[in-house]
């Protein structure tokens with residue numbers, strides 16, 4: 399028994415460093431000294447009761463799945479889960495955990511960049527887009543792509559700036575009225591040129607007003623903040639395309655789906 403536990407610990411060490419602290423049978427944890435505490439268990443506890451307990455018949459896309467904490471929890475509820483991540487080291491951790499957990503219904507894992515989802519034909523009942531947005535150099539592009547994958551609900555979580563003030567913008571402003579952009583509650587993203595929390599992949603941090611505005615702007619019909627930094631987003635019937643107010647040309651070109659009109663070959 400002790401030898402088995404030692405082997406498990408050695409495998410965990412070999413696959414590290416870990417960002418998800420996953421509790422394995424026998425009481426072994428993958429990242430017990432995590433700088434955020436028991437992560438992401440404490441974040442999961444804030445949403446677990448807000449999601450259906452029975453997810454049989456639901457398809458789920460977990461974007462930036464990391465070592466698969468959420469993917470496993472949702473698979474336990476009966477969902478058919480696809481976890482995607484751009485980092486193969488994390489996917490190796492997810493596959494390892496999958497072997498350790500005796501689940502009848504296992505998630506699938508795939509190495510994908512969030513932007514590659516644009517050309518994937520599938521849509522999903524539930525999309526988890528948690529802890530990824532602020533790591534993206536092209537965040538709005540990704541948000542438009544991810545929103546279009548959502549059939550019933552997207553759960554969005556992002557690092558945000560302090561403050562919950564919201565200035566609901568008017569439909570239009572005259573050209574000279576730039577002062578409005580400096581008002582508290584205007585939707586804003588802070589750009590990080592160097593590092594934040596020693597991490598050079600933290601690029602853009604929205605305030606609450608910006609998170610709400612960007613999520614609405616992708617075409618979600620209803621956006622609700624359900625907990626600190628966590629937003630539940632509901633598309634209209636038929637998906638976000640029905641409520642889009644923006645020209646698709648740029649998104650299609652940026653995701654390699656479309657040639658600019660009038661371009662000479």
Ligand SMILES: C[S@@+](CC[C@H](N)C(=O)[O-])C[C@H]1O[C@@H](n2cnc3c(N)ncnc32)[C@H](O)[C@@H]1O
Nearest residue numbers: 438462464483484485510511512528529530533
């Ligand atoms: C902060 S972790 C969040 C993990 C998990 N979603 C959570 O909330 O606990 C960010 C994850 O997103 C992945 N990621 C970052 N950029 C990505 C991209 N462009 N496409 C896909 N995954 C990405 C990272 O590899 C990492 O696993």
